[in-house]
Amino acid sequence: AQKVTQAQTEISVVEKEDVTLDCVYETRDTTYYLFWYKQPPSGELVFLIRRNSFDEQNEISGRYSWNFQKSTSSFNFTITASQVVDSAVYFCALTFISNFGNEKLTFGTGTRLTIIP
């Protein structure tokens, strides 16, 4: 069975501070995808990044960066120089690669991030 744990339920930081959101996953599959989604108050899940299990390179996109470590089964997300617009609930998710492509995502319970002006 697959499981995603986001131990941080809520985080508040002052604007311009850096913040890291933790994600730990469990899976028996050797091939899988990891995702991060952002959910603003409007409700839409906004795709941020996808990483497959064979690619452990860290990635940076503007103020966002992701650290994938298979040895610790973690896929952490860091926002540098946070802004008020970053306030949202962030979800980490896991799926496995089947013969038919992506199947169902298993989500963590999310981390509510509040950026204080």
Added chain:
Amino acid sequence: DTGVSQNPRHKITKRGQNVTFRCDPISEHNRLYWYRQTLGQGPEFLTYFQNEAQLEKSRLLSDRFSAERPKGSFSTLEIQRTEQGDSAMYLCASSRLGGQGSFGNTIYFGEGSWLTVV
């Protein structure tokens, strides 16, 4: 591309009534998914379609729930004889099987349809 579109965005209904939600996926996306999200939780998988075929249904999808995707385009999710426990946000998502590049199979979500059963 326009995003995944869902309607209605909000629905308040009395217990026992039937409700139907509609989802229009991103154009040319052949896979469509329904998820359910309750307050303070992550989305949970309900079902998905590849074209018009319903490939998998979760145990969460009781007999009162039915989803269709005629002609492999838009999809509807109907809940019959609604119960208060059905109150949640219903999210639709789509993806393109076999897409090229690193984002070929990324799943894109709509804004969700909030259901309140009173």
